[in-house]
Amino acid sequence: MYLYETHCHTKPVSHCGKATVGETLQYYRDAGYDGVFITNHFLDGNIDIDPRESYARKLDFFFSDYHAGVEWGKKIGIKVFLGAEHSLGGTDFLVYNLPEKWYYAHPEVIRTPKSALLPQLMGEGALVVQAHPFREASYIDHIRLFPRSVQSVEVYNACRDDFVNAMARYYADAYQLVHFAGSDNHQAGKNHFYGGMMSETPISDEADFARRVLTKEMRPFRRVEGEDAVEI
Numbered sequence: 001m002y003l004y005e006t007h008c009h010t011k012p013v014s015h016c017g018k019a020t021v022g023e024t025l026q027y028y029r030d031a032g033y034d035g036v037f038i039t040n041h042f043l044d045g046n047i048d049i050d051p052r053e054s055y056a057r058k059l060d061f062f063f064s065d066y067h068a069g070v071e072w073g074k075k076i077g078i079k080v081f082l083g084a085e086h087s088l089g090g091t092d093f094l095v096y097n098l099p100e101k102w103y104y105a106h107p108e109v110i111r112t113p114k115s116a117l118l119p120q121l122m123g124e125g126a127l128v129v130q131a132h133p134f135r136e137a138s139y140i141d142h143i144r145l146f147p148r149s150v151q152s153v154e155v156y157n158a159c160r161d162d163f164v165n166a167m168a169r170y171y172a173d174a175y176q177l178v179h180f181a182g183s184d185n186h187q188a189g190k191n192h193f194y195g196g197m198m199s200e201t202p203i204s205d206e207a208d209f210a211r212r213v214l215t216k217e218m219r220p221f222r223r224v225e226g227e228d229a230v231e232i
Contacts, residue, residue, distance in 0.1 A: 002034040003221070003229055004203070005196045006083070007094060007131065007154070007182025013040040013065040015048035019188035021069045025078055027189035034202055035079035037209075038066045039094055039182075043110055045087030055107045063100055081206050085131065088114045090140035093150065094129040094182070095121055097210040118149035127210035129180045132157040134167040147175040151214060156181035156222050156232055158193040178213060181220030181232065194223040198231065 010024050011017035019027075021038070028036050041047045042062060049061045066082050073080040082100070086093045093114070098121060103109065109117060118128050129152040133145055153172035156165050158181075172179055181195035197218040203209045212218040221229040 001229070002199050002202045003032065003196055003223075004081075004198070004209070004218075005033055005036040005183055005185065005194070006180070007039050007085075007157070007195075008036060008185040009040055009085075010038060010065045010069075012048055013062060014186070015041070015046045016186055018186050018190075021065050022072050023188045024185070025069060025072050025080065026076060029076050029078040031189075031194075033078065033196075035081055036069070036073075037081045037083040037096065038069050039083035039085045040065055042084045042086045042095075045085060045092070055110070056104065059100075059103055079202075081203075081209065083206075086114070086117075088144065090135070090137060091133075091144040091146075092131040093118060093146075094131050094154070094180075096127040096129075096213075097206040098124060098126040114146065115149055118146060122149075122151065125207070125210070127151060127213055129154055130177075131182070132160050132164065132168065132184065133171055134164045135160060136164075145171065147171070147177065150177065152178035152180045154182055155179045156195045156220055157184050158182070158191065158195040158222065159184040178216065179220050179232075180213065181222065189225075192225050194225065195232075196221060196223075196229075198229060 009017040010021045069080040083096045128150045130150045131154045155169040183194045199218045223229040
């Protein structure tokens with residue numbers, strides 16, 4: 001079985017990241033994963049760059065950890081894929097299969113309301129997943145759900161408790177949205193729980209991943225550190 005980390009943050013791009021790209025990839029390679037999606041915070045979230053920088057400069061910085069990851073992956077033998085986490089006041093969306101050139105050509109992405117942006121991204125071929133939809137925190141004003149603007153829901157987030165994940169699963173099932181899982185890893189191998197998506201054959205690229213998630217050829221899993229992954 002091929003294991004993929006689908007939700008992780010690295011420093012310096014994500015302000016909340018505690019581990020570098022190299023540390024993160026080395027952990028997953030040693031843990032037997034086939035690939036990692038680097039999903040750092042996009043420009044509308046917790047990205048660690050001066051807001052006065054130009055849009056293009058911000059994008060250069062956002063993609064820098066991904067590009068570094070590709071090179072690290074070649075050296076140590078693990079595949080690295082591109083993703084992004086878009087945000088709205090603590091409500092987060094994982095976006096896959098949207099090429100870099102699209103972002104550079106669409107600076108309006110920052111100003112477009114999420115209710116309009118997310119369907120637009122899906123129309124461009126992106127896979128859009130609502131991450132940890134029932135997460136609560138002091139900086140989150142209220143829970144926002146976007147059932148008509150996403151294709152999938154993170155029903156297992158390794159950083160969230162059982163209640164939050166159970167509510168996410170209920171939400172996904174009620175709206176017939178595809179189940180998804182991820183670790184939300186910020187610190188490489190210092191976690192106890194992990195999650196992701198598994199497949200019987202390796203994925204070739206982000207487009208292949210998006211297609212297989214939507215056709216349910218990829219299945220969510222959870223993993224306790226030091227143990228085998230378990231399908232959920």
